[in-house]
Amino acid sequence: MAVSHEPRIVGFLCNWCSYAGADLAGTSRITYPANIRIIRVPCSGRVDPLFVVKSFQLGADGVLIAGCHPGDCHYTEGNYHTRRRFALLRPFLDYLGIDQERFRLEWVSASEGKKFSEVVADFTETLKRIGPREI
Amino acid sequence: MIEEIRNKAKELLETKTVDCVIGYEPATDNLTSRPVFIYEPSQVNRLIFDETCVHNLSKYLINRRYKPTGIVAKPCDTRGINLLLNEKQLRRENLFIIGVVCSGIRKVRFNQIENSMPTKCQYCSQHTPVIYDFLVGEPVTEAPTHNYSDITEIENMSPAQRKAFWSEHFDRCIRCYGCRQVCAGCYCYECFGDELDPLWVGIRIAPGENWVWNTVRAFHLSARCIACGECEHICPVNIPLMLVNRKLEKDTLHLFDFEPGIDTEIVPPFATYKKEDKLGTGE
Ligand code: SF4
Ligand code: SF4
Numbered sequence: 238m239a240v241s242h243e244p245r246i247v248g249f250l251c252n253w254c255s256y257a258g259a260d261l262a263g264t265s266r267i268t269y270p271a272n273i274r275i276i277r278v279p280c281s282g283r284v285d286p287l288f289v290v291k292s293f294q295l296g297a298d299g300v301l302i303a304g305c306h307p308g309d310c311h312y313t314e315g316n317y318h319t320r321r322r323f324a325l326l327r328p329f330l331d332y333l334g335i336d337q338e339r340f341r342l343e344w345v346s347a348s349e350g351k352k353f354s355e356v357v358a359d360f361t362e363t364l365k366r367i368g369p370r371e372i
Numbered sequence: 373m374i375e376e377i378r379n380k381a382k383e384l385l386e387t388k389t390v391d392c393v394i395g396y397e398p399a400t401d402n403l404t405s406r407p408v409f410i411y412e413p414s415q416v417n418r419l420i421f422d423e424t425c426v427h428n429l430s431k432y433l434i435n436r437r438y439k440p441t442g443i444v445a446k447p448c449d450t451r452g453i454n455l456l457l458n459e460k461q462l463r464r465e466n467l468f469i470i471g472v473v474c475s476g477i478r479k480v481r482f483n484q485i486e487n488s489m490p491t492k493c494q495y496c497s498q499h500t501p502v503i504y505d506f507l508v509g510e511p512v513t514e515a516p517t518h519n520y521s522d523i524t525e526i527e528n529m530s531p532a533q534r535k536a537f538w539s540e541h542f543d544r545c546i547r548c549y550g551c552r553q554v555c556a557g558c559y560c561y562e563c564f565g566d567e568l569d570p571l572w573v574g575i576r577i578a579p580g581e582n583w584v585w586n587t588v589r590a591f592h593l594s595a596r597c598i599a600c601g602e603c604e605h606i607c608p609v610n611i612p613l614m615l616v617n618r619k620l621e622k623d624t625l626h627l628f629d630f631e632p633g634i635d636t637e638i639v640p641p642f643a644t645y646k647k648e649d650k651l652g653t654g655e
């Protein structure tokens with residue numbers, strides 16, 4: 238019996254934009270896959286690479302970091318730092334055996350409930366396509 | 373070469389320019405060398421310098437940051453000094469650096485000297501110290517080049533091969549944390565590996581926990597690792613840690629055009645940002 242694979246995504250959403258964006262998706266009754274487990278962080282810059290590594294260690298199939306668009310960070314510059322860190326961490330994890338398609342950075346503003354749902358849907362699709370991650 | 377080092381050390385101690393010179397002396401096995409702290413001018417004849425001087429002594433400067441100290445340093449070690457100066461861990465005025473021109477040392481493992489060079493020297497082209505007060509040897513004028521063929525080889529493996537390659541290595545890790553202890557860049561008062569609440573790296577020795585340790589240790593040294601190779605040298609289970617570190621070095625160079633430890637003033641890439649960064653992501 239083939240059991241379809243339901244990927245688990247850990248989503249780190251910044252409080253000021255992306256979390257509000259996800260909230261908007263909810264209040265607007267936009268459906269998105271329940272595969273994402275959301276963790277609210279003050280800013281995308283709060284996401285220590287350690288959190289990402291730890292999520293993968295504990296079995297996440299994918300990790301999403303979402304924050305305010307560049308220029309819109311509540312703390313002015315947090316997401317610029319996130320962008321630099323991500324640019325180095327993603328190929329590094331890929332090098333150590335975690336497919337880079339499993340790790341995403343997206344900018345989602347508080348008014349982009351629709352975009353949030355699309356990001357989650359698309360990410361879930363991708364993860365289903367590449368299949369479960371062997372730990 | 374050795375005479376020059378000894379004379380300089382003697383002069384520094386006699387004039388009280390420094391109160392200690394950190395260098396190398398022969399180890400008790402009469403084969404390898406070990407670090408030595410010289411406080412008396414009469415003791416300078418213990419100092420040596422040869423192909424067995426593997427250690428990066430810059431780590432010892434951290435505990436002597438407020439005391440005038442002399443140090444014998446190879447080019448890679450001088451990059452360590454630069455890193456610590458850049459990160460405001462040392463005071464330049466308290467340092468006297470005896471830089472030694474180096475064309476590579478020998479691989480030393482468990483009191484055996486092998487006839488080959490360690491990885492760090494195979495890929496190193498920085499033969500002149502990057503910072504020094506007194507130079508021993510003829511400076512090399514050729515500009516350093518970069519060779520990352522070892523890294524590209526792994527990058528070109530299939531994802532499955534790569535995964536297998538790393539688990540074979542990381543699974544052996546006994547988490548002695550030796551790689552951290554020798555590292556000049558690892559001077560945190562509390563390492564994430566020692567934190568108990570939250571327990572980032574579990575106490576059990578298991579592949580997953582090893583993976584967290586090896587990944588995050590290396591990433592904490594991204595854009596900071598000065599390629600002295602001490603972690604790989606110390607690792608009791610022969611994990612090729614330089615292959616991990618050098619991947620980050622390669623990408624840092626490519627993305628941010630930055631090399632750690634070359635300059636004391638330049639702001640490292642993770643301490644700054646550019647609004648117009650084009651890193652192939654999140655523009
Ligand atoms: S030195 Fe080697 S065995 Fe020890 S913690 Fe580091 S990688 Fe693991
Ligand atoms: S591994 Fe990271 S936390 Fe631990 S000492 Fe090194 S830099 Fe600090």
Ligand code: FES
Binds near residue numbers: 252304315316
């Ligand atoms: S507050 Fe949203 S990214 Fe900084």
